[in-house]
Amino acid sequence: MVRQPIPVIIVAGFLGAGKTSLLNHLLRNPQGARIGVVVNDFGKINIDALSVAGQVDSTVSLGNGCLCCAVDASGLDDLLARLARPGSDIDVIVIESSGLADPRGMVRLLLNSTNPRLGYGGLVEVVDAAEFDATRRRHPEIDQHLRFADLVLLNKIDRVAESDQRRLAELVGGLAGGKPVLPTSHGRVDPALLFDRGAVRERQDVARQLSFDELLAEPDDCHEHLHTGYQSVEFAADDPVHPRALMRFLDDRPDGVYRMKGQVHFGAPGQGQKFTLHTVGDFLRFQRSRWGRGEQRRTQLVVIGSGLDQDRVRRDLAACVGEPDPADEHSMLDVLKYTRT
Numbered sequence: 001m002v003r004q005p006i007p008v009i010i011v012a013g014f015l016g017a018g019k020t021s022l023l024n025h026l027l028r029n030p031q032g033a034r035i036g037v038v039v040n041d042f043g044k045i046n047i048d049a050l051s052v053a054g055q056v057d058s059t060v061s062l063g064n065g066c067l068c069c070a071v072d073a074s075g076l077d078d079l080l081a082r083l084a085r086p087g088s089d090i091d092v093i094v095i096e097s098s099g100l101a102d103p104r105g106m107v108r109l110l111l112n113s114t115n116p117r118l119g120y121g122g123l124v125e126v127v128d129a130a131e132f133d134a135t136r137r138r139h140p141e142i143d144q145h146l147r148f149a150d151l152v153l154l155n156k157i158d159r160v161a162e163s164d165q166r167r168l169a170e171l172v173g174g175l176a177g178g179k180p181v182l183p184t185s186h187g188r189v190d191p192a193l194l195f196d197r198g199a200v201r202e203r204q205d206v207a208r209q210l211s212f213d214e215l216l217a218e219p220d221d222c223h224e225h226l227h228t229g230y231q232s233v234e235f236a237a238d239d240p241v242h243p244r245a246l247m248r249f250l251d252d253r254p255d256g257v258y259r260m261k262g263q264v265h266f267g268a269p270g271q272g273q274k275f276t277l278h279t280v281g282d283f284l285r286f287q288r289s290r291w292g293r294g295e296q297r298r299t300q301l302v303v304i305g306s307g308l309d310q311d312r313v314r315r316d317l318a319a320c321v322g323e324p325d326p327a328d329e330h331s332m333l334d335v336l337k338y339t340r341t
């Protein structure tokens, strides 16, 4: 029997929109589908890969650089071929693109793929409902990212007033040419909407239509992509970080910082857990969990922003390393205010 090509679905969306949350949701609720994953992060430390690792066997990661122009079609093909190799039993591959990648470049790469075992499975755009207006003001070109979406998740709906939800859904739906817009929280969507064979086939048919000829013919200048205006700083420390010092850094983030993510090892007594940190714009959240067995307790952070003074960010974070005074019982208080377990 001839095997149908494995659909490759691209999950795109601006920094911090909720792509990894969606991916984790899909991996936890696969509904029988065996999912292969490619994660592409902007920073050198691939935090997204760390976040999804352990949940799937078939993850390949491609850190440091946006997939939209960092690799050519053959480079991506090699990555995908590893997942789609005969006998791998994968039903669907999901590529989580970096938050600064141009989805059009990614779609183009897939349409140019020569691997007969793979087929384009559609573009899912995740939109941060709370940040969308501000992001558009800074980057009007983001509108174009929605043009080829097959499905838009209007995510973080819990952070937006009801009246704004309607306005945003209409706005985003218009930019996506009338494609379905689903309000979501933490990327919780019915996986069938992404993986259902009928839906995938429909998206593949649409991809063959005129609009995609247009996409393939469109000039693509990498120098105009969003990632060219952004920098990232990676920070790692084996020694514990002082909670009060890190909170001071977070309260007064250096100019240009938009996104921070990673894990923090605090030295405060009784706080031997792993704290996963996320900032997106003004949003700040820690999540507390146990360190894995054999996992090294260390801080690893990526800071992403535009116009960053990278040396200063590095210096300021290095200055946060240190252990609180054992007499300071409340050193973790401010961290815990922003922590969810």
Ligand SMILES: Nc1nc2c(ncn2[C@@H]2O[C@H](COP(=O)(O)OP(=O)(O)OP(=O)(O)O)[C@@H](O)[C@H]2O)c(=O)[nH]1
Pocket (backbone or CB within 6 Å): 013, 014, 015, 016, 017, 018, 019, 020, 021, 022, 048, 098, 099, 100, 155, 156, 157, 158, 159, 184, 185, 186, 187, 259, 261, 278, 279, 280, 285
């Ligand atoms: N309140 C709220 N927070 C969310 C929602 N979805 C994601 N988040 C939080 O937003 C932060 C960023 O989410 P991620 O899923 O890592 O975003 P991302 O798009 O993968 O980020 P990048 O890969 O860095 O671009 C995390 O702290 C998430 O827990 C949501 O629907 N509501």
